[in-house]
Amino acid sequence: MQEFAASLALAAHLVSAGDARLAGIVSLSLGVSLGATLLACALGMPLGAWLAIGRFPGRHTLIVAFNALMGLPSVVAGLFLYLLLSRAGPLGGLGLLFTPTAIVIAQTFLIAPLIVALTRQLIEDAWQEYREQLRSLGARRTRAVATLLWDGRFSLSIVGLAGFGRAIAEVGAVMIVGGNIDGVTRVMTTTIALETSKGDLPLALALSLILIALVMGVNLFAALLRAWAARRWG
Amino acid sequence: MTMSGWLRLEALGLNENGARLLNPVNLTLTAGRTAILGANGAGKSTLLRLLHGLLRPSEGRLIWPTPLSQGMVFQRPAMLRATVLANVEYGLKIRGVESAERRRRAAAALAQVGLGDFAKRPARRLSGGEQQHVALARVWALEPQVLFLDEPTASLDPASSREVERIIGDIAAAGARIVMSSHNLGQARRLAEEVIFIDHGAVLEQTPAAEFFKQPGSEAARRFLRDEMP
Numbered sequence: 001m002q003e004f005a006a007s008l009a010l011a012a013h014l015v016s017a018g019d020a021r022l023a024g025i026v027s028l029s030l031g032v033s034l035g036a037t038l039l040a041c042a043l044g045m046p047l048g049a050w051l052a053i054g055r056f057p058g059r060h061t062l063i064v065a066f067n068a069l070m071g072l073p074s075v076v077a078g079l080f081l082y083l084l085l086s087r088a089g090p091l092g093g094l095g096l097l098f099t100p101t102a103i104v105i106a107q108t109f110l111i112a113p114l115i116v117a118l119t120r121q122l123i124e125d126a127w128q129e130y131r132e133q134l135r136s137l138g139a140r141r142t143r144a145v146a147t148l149l150w151d152g153r154f155s156l157s158i159v160g161l162a163g164f165g166r167a168i169a170e171v172g173a174v175m176i177v178g179g180n181i182d183g184v185t186r187v188m189t190t191t192i193a194l195e196t197s198k199g200d201l202p203l204a205l206a207l208s209l210i211l212i213a214l215v216m217g218v219n220l221f222a223a224l225l226r227a228w229a230a231r232r233w234g
Numbered sequence: 235m236t237m238s239g240w241l242r243l244e245a246l247g248l249n250e251n252g253a254r255l256l257n258p259v260n261l262t263l264t265a266g267r268t269a270i271l272g273a274n275g276a277g278k279s280t281l282l283r284l285l286h287g288l289l290r291p292s293e294g295r296l297i298w299p300t301p302l303s304q305g306m307v308f309q310r311p312a313m314l315r316a317t318v319l320a321n322v323e324y325g326l327k328i329r330g331v332e333s334a335e336r337r338r339r340a341a342a343a344l345a346q347v348g349l350g351d352f353a354k355r356p357a358r359r360l361s362g363g364e365q366q367h368v369a370l371a372r373v374w375a376l377e378p379q380v381l382f383l384d385e386p387t388a389s390l391d392p393a394s395s396r397e398v399e400r401i402i403g404d405i406a407a408a409g410a411r412i413v414m415s416s417h418n419l420g421q422a423r424r425l426a427e428e429v430i431f432i433d434h435g436a437v438l439e440q441t442p443a444a445e446f447f448k449q450p451g452s453e454a455a456r457r458f459l460r461d462e463m464p
Contacts, residue, residue: 132288133312136305137325137372147324151315233315234358 003201010202011209022203026210029187032100033168036107040167041160044112048119049145053127063120069113078173081106085177098179103187106173111163118159122152154229161222165215239264240302240380240411241285245294248280255280258294259437261430263413267406269426269443270415273458277435278415279384282306285413286382302411305378309385311369313357318349321357322372329376343375344368347401363394370401374408381405383414387421399425419462423447431455 014022051063083089085097085105096102126148134144149156171189178185180194188207195204239262247258256277270278283289285296286306305325314321322340331339344350347367352360357368366386373381383402387395399421406412406425416422422429422443429446431439433454441451450456 130312130314132283132306133308135288136286136308137376138328143328147314154315229315232359233356234313 007201007205011206014202014206015209019206022206022210024183025186025188025191025207028100028185029168029189032103032187033107033164033170035104036111036167037160037164039104039108040112040115040163041156043108044115044163045119045149045156045159048116049123049149051116052120052123053141053145053148066113066116066120070117072110072113074110074170074172075176077110078106078176081109081173081177097177098181098185100178100185102177103174103185106177107167107170110170110173111167114166115159115163118162119156122155122159123148126152154225154233158222158226161218161225165218169211169215239299242297242299243285243294244297246284246291246296247293248284248289249292254435256284257436261437261440263411265411265426265428267412267425267427268414268430269422269428270413270430270432271417271419271422271446271455271458272415272432273461274417276432278432280435281430281432281437282382282384282413282415302379303376304380304382305373305376306382306384307366307369307373307386309388310362311365313360313365313368315356315358317353318344318355318357318360318368319353321368322375325372325376339375340371343371346374346404347371348397361394363390363397366390366394366398367401370398370405374401374405377408378410380411380413383412385415385417387416387418395421417462419447419459431458433458 051059051066081102082097084091085094085102086092087097096105123145127144130144130148130151134147139147169189171193174187175190175193178187178190180186180190186194188211192204192207192211195201195207241263243259243261243263245258245260246256247254248256270281272278280289284291286304287296288306314324319337319340322343323336326336326339341350341353344353347370349364349367349371352364352368357365360368370386381402386402387398390398395418402412402414402425412425414422414425426443429439429441429443430437431441431446431450431452431454433452438452438454439446439450446455447459450459
């Protein structure tokens with residue numbers, strides 16, 4: 001218990017002193033997760049909207065597939081991407097393995113199904129409510145989709161925040177494709193795993209505190225945004 | 235406005251999954267203000283949606299001798315998460331009306347429904363009655379030649395209902411043909427020149443309103459009037 005207290009004190013010191021190593025890890029984490037979130041939203045939201053409104057053969061299968069992908073174990077996704085990106089793999093020539101870009105790809109891959117599924121649900125409900133009204137006003141399908149995406153902007157932002165929360169907490173796949181290289185691909189979660197196994201608790205704890213604060217902050221922001229949007233726009 | 239058959243239905247019918255939602259019907263719409271009456275589930279909304287083109291008939295066809303611009307007001311208006319003004323401008327925007335003109339027409343339509351001061355308010359935060367006014371302004375701004383209304387006052391309180399009724403009268407007076415479903419007999423009597431009575435998916439009569447309310451032609455309509463009369 002005493003050791004824990006001492007570690008915690010040291011951790012608090014690291015955070016408050018703005019330790020350079022710590023700052024580097026945190027900013028890398030934020031950078032890759034933000035990149036992955038933006039990429040996953042850019043791909044996943046139009047796809048989700050298309051699945052919600054489109055009527056084509058195989059649509060149902062795709063929906064089931066994306067739902068299933070949400071439950072894909074992170075390390076399995078990591079292994080799969082590792083095989084793709086490794087020197088001998090089909091995308092080996094790009095030299096992406098063990099780079100921050102590989103982490104962005106892994107996180108995108110892991111959160112995109114979530115974003116697709118949530119967007120689809122959201123747009124499907126909205127479509128139900130607006131379809132006749134929009135058609136009656138003369139909106140064609142493309143216009144209607146754009147209208148629904150804009151109308152759902154607050155809910156979709158919250159979907160994005162949920163994706164970000166998951167991306168930044170991701171560890172298995174990130175460890176495998178990033179390689180956890182000091183100063184290059186070492187993010188918060190992988191550092192926590194490594195430092196804990198090495199017995200260096202202060203750094204692990206400091207990062208955990210920041211990670212908790214970040215994830216809680218994101219969730220709090222999402223809740224506030226939801227409440228504000230409901231009050232402002234209904 | 236010419237009163238000779240602006241819309242003809244030729245054996246127009248609708249089946250869905252083996253169920254008959256509308257028996258094939260021949261009708262010629264000539265009146266400027268038509269009420270579609272019938273009990274709940276009789277097929278009033280189905281008929282309106284077919285006329286407006288929201289449903290595709292499974293048999294027969296609609297003939298518009300001269301194409302007329304149309305609008306529709308639903309029982310529950312769907313408001314976008316935007317200001318009242320933006321909601322009213324939406325249909326104009328789709329039609330490519332340029333922004334200053336759009337604003338002018340939307341503001342004018344809002345003034346006509348008595349919501350001139352509501353332009354900047356978020357539409358979904360308004361009461362049901364106010365939202366229905368916005369829906370009327372939204373459709374009026376498009377200056378439709380035909381306006382379909384599906385039970386526009388069914389979920390409103392009496393005061394809002396009267397207001398909505400007045401606006402519908404104004405839109406008709408401005409030259410639009412009105413086709414409205416309702417189960418408010420008083421309202422139908424005040425607004426309609428002609429009644430289309432529908433029962434269990436079958437159009438049973440098309441009668442001048444005064445005659446319909448005095449002496450309906452079908453037994454089902456007589457029963458309907460007796461049940462609905464206070």
